[in-house]
Amino acid sequence: MASPYPIRPARGLTTAVLALLVALGAAPAVADEAPTGAPLLKETQHFTIDPVVDGLLVVGGFTFSELLSLIISTGEIVPQAPGNPDKLLAIDRVAVNQHIDPHANSYSTIGLFIAYGYAIFDPILSGFRDGRNALVVDGILYAESIAITQTFTEVTKISVRRPRPLDYANCYPTPQPSSCSSTDLQLSFFSGHASTTATIVGTASYLAFTRSGPRSARPWITLGVGTALTAFVSYERVRSGYHFPTDVIMGSLAGAGIGVLVPHFHRRPHYHNQLLESSPVIIGYAPAGNGGHELTLQWSF
Numbered sequence: 001m002a003s004p005y006p007i008r009p010a011r012g013l014t015t016a017v018l019a020l021l022v023a024l025g026a027a028p029a030v031a032d033e034a035p036t037g038a039p040l041l042k043e044t045q046h047f048t049i050d051p052v053v054d055g056l057l058v059v060g061g062f063t064f065s066e067l068l069s070l071i072i073s074t075g076e077i078v079p080q081a082p083g084n085p086d087k088l089l090a091i092d093r094v095a096v097n098q099h100i101d102p103h104a105n106s107y108s109t110i111g112l113f114i115a116y117g118y119a120i121f122d123p124i125l126s127g128f129r130d131g132r133n134a135l136v137v138d139g140i141l142y143a144e145s146i147a148i149t150q151t152f153t154e155v156t157k158i159s160v161r162r163p164r165p166l167d168y169a170n171c172y173p174t175p176q177p178s179s180c181s182s183t184d185l186q187l188s189f190f191s192g193h194a195s196t197t198a199t200i201v202g203t204a205s206y207l208a209f210t211r212s213g214p215r216s217a218r219p220w221i222t223l224g225v226g227t228a229l230t231a232f233v234s235y236e237r238v239r240s241g242y243h244f245p246t247d248v249i250m251g252s253l254a255g256a257g258i259g260v261l262v263p264h265f266h267r268r269p270h271y272h273n274q275l276l277e278s279s280p281v282i283i284g285y286a287p288a289g290n291g292g293h294e295l296t297l298q299w300s301f
Helices: 015-023 051-073 090-097 104-130 132-160 165-171 192-211 218-239 245-265
Strands: 002-007 281-287 293-300
Touching (some): 090 165, 104 132, 104 192, 104 218, 192 218, 192 245
Antiparallel strands (some): 002 293, 281 293
């Protein structure tokens, strides 16, 4: 059942708005019949990549993240002493008052490496199941999700410069020069471990649901195990004293969102027996009779 709701914006909808809709993957409404000569894609060809755009995002993202990390490591950005911990949100005070687990940092890093390992292993499995094209495409999707997430994380960290819980334990009220001079101690918000793990889980889950059959348990297992792994990494980051609860919550949300959006924006329409594969959400744009324009939002359920 389809429920269209037309939205008529003001006249003269700018080209920039249309370009934004296209960039966000909002395609015009299309007829049920496939156009003449439309390609009949294989069941395994769910995604498309652009070597120039995707290559730039992957290389540029990782390069930016690494360069910023090098700048941070020099100590040229002087950290600020933390303020009164009573000003923290109630949910975050536990990170300051807790007994820090000395092994939690290692546990969280192990969890992150497990996620990295899956991001390498999963495209290889896709290659065996669906061919070399699936291996290349899935590998690029994982790399792009991670690159964008890490860039977004680093930019947010250096912009917010929130003290870590360790800062409050070691540097308040009297800063100790030996342990309070590192710029890294000002990079609490948000958690890179949590965001990277979550983005890998988001991409893995999206790919699993797309490439698996309707009765397959694989996507649900991927989502369940991935969610548990993200929760484990997030918990250990708090126990290590490197992050507040809000740091890992925001990191997980940001990472999961990017991890889902990257493969979603690479989806390509399928034509089966000259019929277009239905999409749950369609955004259409067309000139209106009164000289304006009409934007139509339609969904099916």
